[in-house]
Amino acid sequence: MSKFAFEPLAIPAVVLIRPKKFGDARGYFMETYSAKAFAAAGLDAVFVQDNQSLSAARGVVRGLHFQAPPAAQAKLVRVLKGAIFDVAVDIRLGSPSYGRWCAATLTAEGAEQLFVPHGFAHGFCTLEAGTEVVYKVDGPYAPETEGGIAWNDPDLAIGWPITAAEAQLSGKDAVLPGFAGFASPFRHEARP
Numbered sequence: 001m002s003k004f005a006f007e008p009l010a011i012p013a014v015v016l017i018r019p020k021k022f023g024d025a026r027g028y029f030m031e032t033y034s035a036k037a038f039a040a041a042g043l044d045a046v047f048v049q050d051n052q053s054l055s056a057a058r059g060v061v062r063g064l065h066f067q068a069p070p071a072a073q074a075k076l077v078r079v080l081k082g083a084i085f086d087v088a089v090d091i092r093l094g095s096p097s098y099g100r101w102c103a104a105t106l107t108a109e110g111a112e113q114l115f116v117p118h119g120f121a122h123g124f125c126t127l128e129a130g131t132e133v134v135y136k137v138d139g140p141y142a143p144e145t146e147g148g149i150a151w152n153d154p155d156l157a158i159g160w161p162i163t164a165a166e167a168q169l170s171g172k173d174a175v176l177p178g179f180a181g182f183a184s185p186f187r188h189e190a191r192p
């Protein structure tokens with residue numbers, strides 16, 4: 001019996017994962033990650049760091065972020081408390097979906113996870129106050145390689161479920177450049 005359902009999104013390199021919950025009178029148990037099951041589904045990232053953030057309010061936006069190669073990071077994102085709208089933007093030059101985005105709502109109750117591969121800018125907005133997000137990354141933090149794109153860039157036209165007036169950003173994210181003129185450090189590599 002598979003303990004995970006893997007659902008490729010509209011950009012199929014981005015995968016929504018639903019772990020199976022084993023409920024009983026005590027509550028539930030679930031595996032949240034299995035190297036073997038994920039590799040069998042083609043997700044063979046080797047994770048080296050776990051991250052956690054708390055966003056106090058609904059409408060907190062973090063992103064859109066990436067680390068440039070060779071420090072690129074694949075991410076496996078999930079929510080411990082609350083809910084997020086989680087977004088991945090394809091920034092792989094030469095990709096048929098370059099500049100397109102896909103997204104999923106991740107909730108603590110639903111336990112959904114989003115796998116965001118190398119070559120994508122990642123960001124989310126919180127849908128509830130007090131939202132806690134945890135995610136695994138397959139490369140160490142390398143701040144000198146960080147890049148970003150404005151969350152509300154009109155060319156990307158991401159369908160965020162919050163208004164610009166609701167959005168709360170870090171000072172760093174508030175001044176990220178737009179997508180026009182963006183020079184991506186990623187190239188699309190077709191996998192065998």
Ligand SMILES: Cc1cn([C@H]2C[C@H](O)[C@@H](COP(=O)(O)OP(=O)(O)O[C@H]3O[C@@H](C)C(=O)[C@@H](O)[C@H]3O)O2)c(=O)[nH]c1=O
Nearest residue numbers: 051053062063064065066075122123124140141170172
């Ligand atoms: C990302 C990161 C930040 N930090 C530090 C730097 C800074 O002082 C503080 C807050 O960093 P930031 O403002 O960049 O945090 P945040 O805006 O939450 O950044 C995160 O956003 C989401 C969307 C992602 O995809 C992540 O990869 C990461 O970029 O934490 C680390 O020590 N290690 C890390 O891996």
